Amino acid sequence: MLAVFDKSVAKSPDALNAPDNPQAISALKNGFLPNHFASVYPGSVSISLGSSGVMAYSLEKQNPLLPRLFAVVDDIFCLFQGHIENIAVLKQQYGLNKTANEGIIVIEAYRTLRDRGPYPPDQVVRDIQGKFAFIIYDSSSKATFIASDADGSVPFFWGIDAENHLVLADDVETVKKGCGKSFAPFPKGKLVFGTSR
Numbered sequence: 001m002l003a004v005f006d007k008s009v010a011k012s013p014d015a016l017n018a019p020d021n022p023q024a025i026s027a028l029k030n031g032f033l034p035n036h037f038a039s040v041y042p043g044s045v046s047i048s049l050g051s052s053g054v055m056a057y058s059l060e061k062q063n064p065l066l067p068r069l070f071a072v073v074d075d076i077f078c079l080f081q082g083h084i085e086n087i088a089v090l091k092q093q094y095g096l097n098k099t100a101n102e103g104i105i106v107i108e109a110y111r112t113l114r115d116r117g118p119y120p121p122d123q124v125v126r127d128i129q130g131k132f133a134f135i136i137y138d139s140s141s142k143a144t145f146i147a148s149d150a151d152g153s154v155p156f157f158w159g160i161d162a163e164n165h166l167v168l169a170d171d172v173e174t175v176k177k178g179c180g181k182s183f184a185p186f187p188k189g190k191l192v193f194g195t196s197r
Contacts, residue, residue, distance in 0.1 A: 001068055001079040002037045002056040002169045003135045004028055004161070004178070009052045010144045010192070012160040016182050023180025027161040028054065033178040040174065045070070047077060052142055053165065055079060055135070066131060066154050068170070071103030075139040076110065078103045081170055082132030082154045090128065106134050110145045113193075114138065121145070121193040133186065135168055145193050152188030159183025 004027045018024075027033035034046040034054050041058035048054055055077055057070040062081075069080040080103040084090065091100055094108040109124045131153030136145040146168065148156050159167045159179030167178050168186070175183045 001058075001070075001081055001135065002033065002171075002174055003053065003079060003137070003167075004033055005049075005053040005137070005144060005166045005168075006051060007164045007166070009137075009142050010146075010166040012158075012164055012166045016158065016160045016179075016184060018181040021180045021182050023176075024160070024162040024182055025178060025180075026163045027165050027167050027178035028163070033161075033167065033174065036177050037169075037174055040171070049077075049137060049139065052137070052139070055137060069101055069103040071101065071107055073104065073107045074111075076107050077137045077139070078107050078110075078134060080106055080132065080134040081156075082130060082134075082149070084128055084130040084132060086127075086129040093127075102132070103134075106136065110136050110138070113145070114141070114143070122191055125189075125191050133170065143193075145191075146186075147191045148186050148188060150189035152185070156186040157183055158186050 037056045041060040044058035046056040066082045071078045084102045090105050125147045133148040133154040133156035157175040159175045160182040161178045169175050
């Protein structure tokens with residue numbers, strides 16, 4: 001999975017910015033990083049988010065114990081990797097049908113947070129038990145919701161490209177390709193919730 005967000009949508013942490021980083025390039029210029037992702041993962045799908053960025057998804061080269069999922073509900077896009085152990089409880093909590101997968105559950109958790117606040121974002125993530133990392137982009141509010149489990153069970157990396165775009169991927173080489181030295185593993189149990197409004 002890959003997501004590149006414009007700095008107006010998702011602010012990059014200053015700690016990721018490596019000084020003197022000539023290897024960093026513009027991940028979005030001429031579709032550079034999505035094209036690289038497509039070359040590494042043939043059959044991948046890229047979704048343009050307009051001026052907000054891009055998301056890409058592939059079933060190629062995935063760990064069968066930590067599968068990747070892609071879901072879209074009401075202009076909310078979700079890249080999910082891993083599995084949720086308490087899936088039945090969460091389906092009931094969010095009033096979802098039996099066929100809802102992890103991506104749909106995470107979208108519904110985000111919608112609950114967005115629409116029904118004041119539910120703390122960290123509580124939403126704590127309610128999810130399992131091994132996971134996910135990236136949500138809400139095109140109606142230009143908001144992002146990004147998290148990983150407390151153990152950091154899913155390989156997940158983030159970085160900053162030459163134009164301060166936030167780059168997220170489960171493949172470290174993809175992040176390095178766009179960010180040079182300005183990258184790191186996504187922190188265990190980290191939650192990033194932001195909106196441009």
